[in-house]
Amino acid sequence: MISLTFVLNGKITTIETPPNRRVIDLLREDFGLTAAKEGCGTGECGACTILVDGESRLSCLMLAAQLEGRSITTVEGLEEGTNRAERIQAAFIRHGAVQCGFCTPGMVLAISDLLDRDPAPDREKIRQGISGNLCRCTGYQKIVDAVEAVISETHGRAKERNT
Numbered sequence: 298m299i300s301l302t303f304v305l306n307g308k309i310t311t312i313e314t315p316p317n318r319r320v321i322d323l324l325r326e327d328f329g330l331t332a333a334k335e336g337c338g339t340g341e342c343g344a345c346t347i348l349v350d351g352e353s354r355l356s357c358l359m360l361a362a363q364l365e366g367r368s369i370t371t372v373e374g375l376e377e378g379t380n381r382a383e384r385i386q387a388a389f390i391r392h393g394a395v396q397c398g399f400c401t402p403g404m405v406l407a408i409s410d411l412l413d414r415d416p417a418p419d420r421e422k423i424r425q426g427i428s429g430n431l432c433r434c435t436g437y438q439k440i441v442d443a444v445e446a447v448i449s450e451t452h453g454r455a456k457e458r459n460t
Contacts, residue, residue, distance in 0.1 A: 303364040306330075306374025316362035321345045323361050324371060332372040332402035336431070343430030346403035347371050353410040353429070372402040381409055384450065388443035396434035403430045408444055417448055 302311045305328065314323060324330045324347070336344035338357050345357040348370040375382040385405045389395045404427060411418060411426030418426060423444045424437065432440065 299362060301361060301365050303366060304368040306370055314361045316360060318361040319357060320347070320359040320361060320364065320369075321356040323364075324356060324369075330371045330373050334399055334402070336399065341431070342400075343403045343407065343427075344400055346406045346430060348375070348406055348410060351410070351413060353407050355429075370406070372405055375406065375409060381412070381447075384447050385409070385443070388446045388450075389440070392439050392443040392446060394435055394439040394443040400430055400432045400434075404432070404440065408447075411444075412448070412451075417452065418444075420445070 298313050299316045300311060300313050302309065304310065310328075312323070312327060314327070321333055321335055324333055333347055333356050334344040335357055336342035340355045340358045343355065345355055346353050347356045348354070349359070350368050351370075372382060382405050385408055386395075386401070389401065389404075395401055407427050407430050408423075411423065415422060415426075420441055423441045427437065427440060427444075
């Protein structure tokens with residue numbers, strides 16, 4: 298067992314856990330944060346995506362020992378800190394980009410990471426940004442359309458504030 302201190306969704310957290318425990322298991326079992334899903338357990342599907350120090354990471358491939366001193370954000374924490382998650386999810390619904398919802402939390406975090414790095418990506422960059430997240434229900438056209446809508450809405454709000 299090791300003692301780990303890290304920031305989880307904006308709150309400093311200390312926990313005792315085996316160092317080789319997977320982060321997805323720690324989040325789901327110890328903290329009750331169930332948005333990150335285990336789809337494949339091999340880093341292929343992206344359903345377990347979280348943000349580590351603001352960048353997309355696959356929690357099924359991370360060990361607990363890697364959390365020390367880091368800042369972890371799950372979809373649950375993203376919703377608390379910004380309305381971006383709500384805007385992305387609303388755009389998904391409006392554009393028919395959600396069906397079963399299994400991939401949605403990972404997609405939302407991957408898109409949030411993408412928009413932090415590039416506030417106005419083109420369609421190809423959006424596709425690249427979500428390429429690590431699989432969706433078996435919708436295909437990707439509607440997801441890309443939803444991201445473009447979020448970008449358009451964001452830029453529309455920025456223009457309104459500047460006038």
